[in-house]
Amino acid sequence: MTDQLSNPFISPLFHLETPPGDDKLRRVCAHCRFIDYVNPKIVAGSVVTRDGQILLCRRAIEPRKGYWTLPAGFMEEGETVEEAARREAQEEACADIRIEQLLAVYSVPRIAQVQVMFRATLASDIAPGPESEEVGLFAWKDIPWSELAFPTVVWALSQYSGIRHLSAFAPFSNPQGTERLTN
Numbered sequence: 001m002t003d004q005l006s007n008p009f010i011s012p013l014f015h016l017e018t019p020p021g022d023d024k025l026r027r028v029c030a031h032c033r034f035i036d037y038v039n040p041k042i043v044a045g046s047v048v049t050r051d052g053q054i055l056l057c058r059r060a061i062e063p064r065k066g067y068w069t070l071p072a073g074f075m076e077e078g079e080t081v082e083e084a085a086r087r088e089a090q091e092e093a094c095a096d097i098r099i100e101q102l103l104a105v106y107s108v109p110r111i112a113q114v115q116v117m118f119r120a121t122l123a124s125d126i127a128p129g130p131e132s133e134e135v136g137l138f139a140w141k142d143i144p145w146s147e148l149a150f151p152t153v154v155w156a157l158s159q160y161s162g163i164r165h166l167s168a169f170a171p172f173s174n175p176q177g178t179e180r181l182t183n
Contacts, residue, residue: 044084045072067149
């Protein structure tokens, strides 16, 4: 049985209130007044290419199991965004990648995420990792657009398309009119 006092998510000591000097409801411990700030999660990923083809991974896990995505996932404590993007490519596609440049930063407030996407090149062979049913390199015309897992995957691929031949470019953000769309 889980000790309720050691897990603030189930502790009866926490309740919602607006702390002094704040303007948002927060989880506050009734005993010690500790404020449990819940902040957005950071996702790091990449549009990875080799010889004009793009690396995609078919998800083996929910959400959106069976749909295609870019190699991406949540950062871990103690790593940089670049390290997280490289680790995710390794975990999902057994891929070693070389990060070239920041492609985009997306805000997805409904699910409390900030997604940092890079442009990268593939520096190894690929194979499905534990979170992927299959992986593949796709020519632009062969991307399974109707089977992409998340709107941010579409955004990253579409924005990459416009800069793929440029050596330098300004990073992108949410496409206009999509600032509050969700994944």
